[in-house]
Amino acid sequence: MSIVFYIVAALAVGGALAAVLLKNTVHCALALTIAFAGIALLFLQLDAQFAGFAQILVYIGAVAILVVFAILLTRGSETPKDGVYGRKWPLGLVIAAAVFSDLAWAVLQSARVLPHEAISAPTVTVLQIGNALIGRYVLPLEIIALLLTAALIGAVIVAMHEKEAGK
Amino acid sequence: MIDKPIVDQLDQVFILLERWIVSFLPAGWQAVASVVLNVVAIIAVFPALFAIAVLLERKGLGRMQNRLGPNRVGPFGLFQPIADGLKSLTKEDIVPISADPVVHFLAPVFLVVVVFMGYAVLPMGRNMTLVKMDAGLLFYFAMGASTELSVFMAGWSSRNKYSLLGAMRAVAQMISYEVPLLMSSVAVVMITGSLSLEKIVAAQNQYSYGLPHWYIFTPWGFAGFALFAVAATAETNRSPFDLPEGESELVAGYFTEYSGFKFAEFFLGEYVGMLSISGLGATLFLGGWSAPLAILGWVPSWIWFFGKVMLSICVFIWLRGTLPRLRQDQLMNFAWKFVLPLTLLNLMVAAMWRFLGEGWERWVICSAVLLIAYVAMGRIGMRHGHIGTRKYRYAE
Numbered sequence: 101m102s103i104v105f106y107i108v109a110a111l112a113v114g115g116a117l118a119a120v121l122l123k124n125t126v127h128c129a130l131a132l133t134i135a136f137a138g139i140a141l142l143f144l145q146l147d148a149q150f151a152g153f154a155q156i157l158v159y160i161g162a163v164a165i166l167v168v169f170a171i172l173l174t175r176g177s178e179t180p181k182d183g184v185y186g187r188k189w190p191l192g193l194v195i196a197a198a199v200f201s202d203l204a205w206a207v208l209q210s211a212r213v214l215p216h217e218a219i220s221a222p223t224v225t226v227l228q229i230g231n232a233l234i235g236r237y238v239l240p241l242e243i244i245a246l247l248l249t250a251a252l253i254g255a256v257i258v259a260m261h262e263k264e265a266g267k
Numbered sequence: 268m269i270d271k272p273i274v275d276q277l278d279q280v281f282i283l284l285e286r287w288i289v290s291f292l293p294a295g296w297q298a299v300a301s302v303v304l305n306v307v308a309i310i311a312v313f314p315a316l317f318a319i320a321v322l323l324e325r326k327g328l329g330r331m332q333n334r335l336g337p338n339r340v341g342p343f344g345l346f347q348p349i350a351d352g353l354k355s356l357t358k359e360d361i362v363p364i365s366a367d368p369v370v371h372f373l374a375p376v377f378l379v380v381v382v383f384m385g386y387a388v389l390p391m392g393r394n395m396t397l398v399k400m401d402a403g404l405l406f407y408f409a410m411g412a413s414t415e416l417s418v419f420m421a422g423w424s425s426r427n428k429y430s431l432l433g434a435m436r437a438v439a440q441m442i443s444y445e446v447p448l449l450m451s452s453v454a455v456v457m458i459t460g461s462l463s464l465e466k467i468v469a470a471q472n473q474y475s476y477g478l479p480h481w482y483i484f485t486p487w488g489f490a491g492f493a494l495f496a497v498a499a500t501a502e503t504n505r506s507p508f509d510l511p512e513g514e515s516e517l518v519a520g521y522f523t524e525y526s527g528f529k530f531a532e533f534f535l536g537e538y539v540g541m542l543s544i545s546g547l548g549a550t551l552f553l554g555g556w557s558a559p560l561a562i563l564g565w566v567p568s569w570i571w572f573f574g575k576v577m578l579s580i581c582v583f584i585w586l587r588g589t590l591p592r593l594r595q596d597q598l599m600n601f602a603w604k605f606v607l608p609l610t611l612l613n614l615m616v617a618a619m620w621r622f623l624g625e626g627w628e629r630w631v632i633c634s635a636v637l638l639i640a641y642v643a644m645g646r647i648g649m650r651h652g653h654i655g656t657r658k659y660r661y662a663e
Contacts, residue, residue: 126423130370133416153405161412161445165438168419172435226402226462 104145112138125171133164150226278567281308282394305397309386316577317538318348324584331588355531363426363524370424375525375532378417382536384410385543390468392556392569403464404456407547408449411502414540415441418511418521421533425524433520436595437511440501443602444508448498450610451491454617455482455551464547468555477561481554486633487617490641492552494610496582499544501602503537506587510595545579546572605648612640 115134122128136159143152233241276283285304289297322337322345329336337344362371388403390396400406415438422434456462459470473480482488501508512520522533549555553575556568593601616633623629 127370130416130420149400149402150405153402153409156409157405157412160416161409162442165415165419165442168416168423169435169438172423172431226405227460 105142108138108141108145111135112142114138126168129164129167129171132167133160136160136164147223150224150229274565274567278393278569280567281392281569302397309397310383313383313386313539313542314535316542316573317535318352320538320542320577320580321351321534322348323580324587327581327584328588331585352531355528355534358527360527360529361524365426366524367424367426370420371524372529374417374421374424375522375529375536377420378414378536379532379539381410381413381417382540382543385540386546388464389543389546389550390465390555391546391572392567395556395569396465399465400463402462404452404462404467407464408445408452411448411544412445414536417536421525422521425521427524429517429519430521430523433511433517433523436517437504437521440504440508440511440598440602443599444498444501444606447494447602447606447610448502450607450614451495451498452547452551454487454491454613457614457617458482458487458621464550464555468550468557471554472557474561479554479557479559479561481552481557481559483552485620486630486637487613487620488552490609490613490616490637492548494606494613495548495552497606499548500583500586501598503541503544503583505541505583507590507593508598509587509592510598541580541583542576545576545583548579549575600648605644608644609640613637 112135115131115136115138118131119128119135122131136155140152140155140159143155285301288304289301292300325347326336326344337347340346340350362368385407387397388400388406396403418437418441419434422430422432422437425431455467459467461467471479471481478484483492504511511517512522517523522530525533549572554571556572558564558566558568558571616636619636620629620633623632
């Protein structure tokens, strides 16, 4: 664990905490972007160039923009007077803790299954990722493509419906 | 013919200079010093080109509009950029009282940082790439996509309706045109088989009968370059796609509430972004740093790269002086109903080009497909297009 890892991890965790704790919704969205950037840097620190850049391109370039756009279009950037927390936040905390412990357990188990010496950082090129996506993992890829197409058509139908109702 | 070693030395003059400077330092510092030198060179050269581009734009637009342009500072107004720079440095920095101070401050800084990051992967000459990345093109687009966030931050934090409207327009436009920008570049990646910009240039740096193998000289490459140029113009908010900062409607769009050096940073970010996307276009379709004719191979490679970039800037200026601004609905229709379908078709055509073999058939078939699609889509689009007064859905 190098010092770079701790800096990047602090950035990601700090961004995520700020996204939850800040009052202004747009500030939360921008803090979430910092968390996304931290995760992308973690990927890059692990020499996973493709995953890191795809993370920046998709999450910062598209998801974060869509989040702020949604906030602006729904006029939700004004802070509500009675705080942003619902009454059931302890339940959310329990679920989050359960998911975290499950993931942490899985990660810790993997260290026992794979001996430490056998792990050497593989050098994966973009070409290999492409071949794997089209070869071995083509079925999941196609399923995701189908899902996204369905979502796209759904979005178009929602937008069209509004137009006809307006006439 | 000129002596070979001198030609090589001229070609590599910046590399040799860097090695010479670094050689004065102790061995442990040399690697760090070389990186720092490269970064400093990029941060120094492109703002200088920005100054030249601004002067060129003001003089060129002046001539196109039948006036003189700036002609008071220095001979022929050549020192105008220096005067502009000093003026923006000495002006008062005003932050609106209702603005969000942190986000308002961070927006221009973020824009400039992200825009300069893109240069890390551009090959500016033989052996002149700062970071040789396997996924260089992806890195470039990741940085390019991040500029949208800065635009949003500027528009939202100013608490000004013109700023916010400008930011909304800008973000909508940049998201829409980012898709064709990426898709038209994917055709190049498909043919080259690599995301590395170095390899893309190397694939184009070959000659047959003294003519280069640039991608623009193939049917799919020509169509791809045209689509890329349209998308790049929209992505950099240049006229005819300059709605986000349309002066007659929105004062200055998302940076209305910026003054002094922060305004200059937005201006810098915009022009450096223009230079950068011109460099990417030249790298992808115009052979990067390779010479346009085999017999011109003795001219240093960096001259070709920067020449191509400045030529694209001239075209940007020419377009701005020639075309009127589009309307928001025209802009969106053009992106989603014309440019995007054509880029998707261009991907198919690039695949056909790859698998039709070396003969003359692929030239005929690929050109015919693209030409027919272009004409047919243009005809259909114009038939259903409502030229005339706009019908408002909500405002009436």
